[in-house]
Amino acid sequence: MSKEYLPKIFDTFSQENSGATNKYGSSGLGMAITKRIVDMLNGEISVDSEKGVGTTFVVSITLLDSSRKISSESDEIDIFVQDMKVLVIDDDIVACDQAKLVLSKIGIAAETVQSGKMAIEAVKLSQARQEPFNLIIVDWQMPEMDGVETTKQIRSIIGKETAIIILTAYNWDDIFEEAVSAGVDSFIAKPLFSENLLNELKKVLKSKKPTSVNKENRHKANLQGRRILLAEDMEVNAQIMIEVLSMREMETDHAVNGKEAVNLYESKPEGYYDAILMDIRMPEMDGLTASRTIRASKRADAATIPIIALTANAFDEDVQRSLQAGLNAHLSKPVEPEILFETLEKLIKD
Numbered sequence: 001m002s003k004e005y006l007p008k009i010f011d012t013f014s015q016e017n018s019g020a021t022n023k024y025g026s027s028g029l030g031m032a033i034t035k036r037i038v039d040m041l042n043g044e045i046s047v048d049s050e051k052g053v054g055t056t057f058v059v060s061i062t063l064l065d066s067s068r069k070i071s072s073e074s075d076e077i078d079i080f081v082q083d084m085k086v087l088v089i090d091d092d093i094v095a096c097d098q099a100k101l102v103l104s105k106i107g108i109a110a111e112t113v114q115s116g117k118m119a120i121e122a123v124k125l126s127q128a129r130q131e132p133f134n135l136i137i138v139d140w141q142m143p144e145m146d147g148v149e150t151t152k153q154i155r156s157i158i159g160k161e162t163a164i165i166i167l168t169a170y171n172w173d174d175i176f177e178e179a180v181s182a183g184v185d186s187f188i189a190k191p192l193f194s195e196n197l198l199n200e201l202k203k204v205l206k207s208k209k210p211t212s213v214n215k216e217n218r219h220k221a222n223l224q225g226r227r228i229l230l231a232e233d234m235e236v237n238a239q240i241m242i243e244v245l246s247m248r249e250m251e252t253d254h255a256v257n258g259k260e261a262v263n264l265y266e267s268k269p270e271g272y273y274d275a276i277l278m279d280i281r282m283p284e285m286d287g288l289t290a291s292r293t294i295r296a297s298k299r300a301d302a303a304t305i306p307i308i309a310l311t312a313n314a315f316d317e318d319v320q321r322s323l324q325a326g327l328n329a330h331l332s333k334p335v336e337p338e339i340l341f342e343t344l345e346k347l348i349k350d
Contacts, residue, residue: 001049009047010035042105062105062194085131086110089119089150090139090167098192099137099167105194116145116153123154125319128330130343133162135201137188140168140175148175148182155183163204167192221348223248223341226274230254231261231290232310233282237333241277241310244337257282258290265294270301274348278327280311280318287311288325295326306347310335 001009005016013028038045043061088099088110096112103110111133113119119138126132136154140147147166154164164183166172169190172179179187185204188196228245230252232238242252253273255261262285265273276294280287291307306329309322314332322330329343 001055002051003049006047006049010045060195062107084108084134085126086135086137087119087122087126087133088112088137089114089116089142089147091115091142092139095139095190102192102194102197106198116142116147116150119150120153120157121320123157124323125316127157128319128323128327130329130331130339132158136162136164137167137192137197138164140166140170140172140179148179148184151179151184152182163201165197165200165204220345221274221350223250223344223348226250226344226348227272228252228344229261229264229273229276231256231258231277231282231287232279233257234279237279241335244340247337248341258285258287258293260284261290262293266297266299270299273305275306275308275344277308277310280309280313280322288321288327291322291325291327304349306344308340308343308347 001016008014010031012032014031015028035045038059038061041061043059045057045059047055047057049055086103086108088096088103090096090099090112091114093114096114100110100112111122113122116138119136123133123136136151138147138150142150145153147168151164151166154162160183163185165186165188166179166184167188167190172187176187185207186200188200228250230238230241230245232241232254233256238254238256242254245252253264255264258278261276261278265276276291278287278291282290285293287309294305294307295302307327309327309330310333311318311322311330312333319330328347331339331343
């Protein structure tokens with residue numbers, strides 16, 4: 001087909017040569033129907049043709065429940081991909097929307113921010129909720145803070161576990177060593193395509209072996225025999241939490257408000273408690289004030305003892321207030337026991 005005809009190929013009743021109707025019984029609807037079906041499947045169809053040489057059609061569609069057999073390692077990564085939490089950082093809103101669309105096609109929901117500063121705040125909030133990002137895609141060239149510096153600051157918060165990929169429309173050879181040194185795992189060229197991203201992501205995950213796939217490498221404190229200070233004004237909630245903690249053979253001292261929690265903490269020897277579980281809304285002294293008071297004390301363990309918020313307040317501003325008051329994590333009620341145990345295992349230091 002001629003290059004001039006290609007833009008019309010998916011139009012209804014469109015034919016380059018009208019003689020095709022008589023010769024083949026064609027109506028000119030086949031390509032229009034094909035495109036409609038591909039669109040309904042949330043896919044894409046493109047065509048390239050040279051007259052007298054040949055024609056190539058490319059159809060891209062997300063398919064599920066494939067019967068294809070894959071290795072156990074690949075299968076493990078595919079399952080992980082389905083449960084991924086992704087952050088996209090790009091000062092171009094259109095680029096963010098395009099990345100979200102591409103990720104959605106492979107079953108991944110993404111959060112987007114438009115600057116490095118916003119990304120750092122998003123990472124801090126996700127860490128506090130104990131819901132870390134598994135993948136961060138960051139644009140290289142952004143105002144105020146570029147992708148390399150953003151990566152460097154994010155790494156200082158999350159360590160090495162999360163995969164970080166730089167997305168750029170430019171040649172990255174000049175920044176390769178600096179970016180890798182800052183903690184970048186890989187590079188992908190713009191525009192982003194789902195197949196390229198998935199292939200690159202699998203390579204990164206295979207090389208990094210993140211804790212979401214391989215948890216054996218993560219530091220886990222032994223919880224048996226640990227002493228926990230619980231600040232909770234609701235007696236029923238306190239009894240449930242004490243029972244949950246006893247499942248892992250932890251000992252619990254219960255304070256009915258923030259003031260009593262501070263007094264209990266200060267009355268015990270330094271290092272007596274391994275962690276503090278702090279309800280936020282309590283009478284006499286709320287959890288944030290109690291946490292600030294503990295952090296401001298002159299005890300040797302004041303700055304290091306893990307303080308974990310247990311609260312029904314789950315908005316971003318609530319998490320930010322917890323972090324500003326010196327809490328290490330912010331768990332929303334009702335707290336899942338396994339999430340609580342994982343948080344304590346991570347935060348308690350031997």
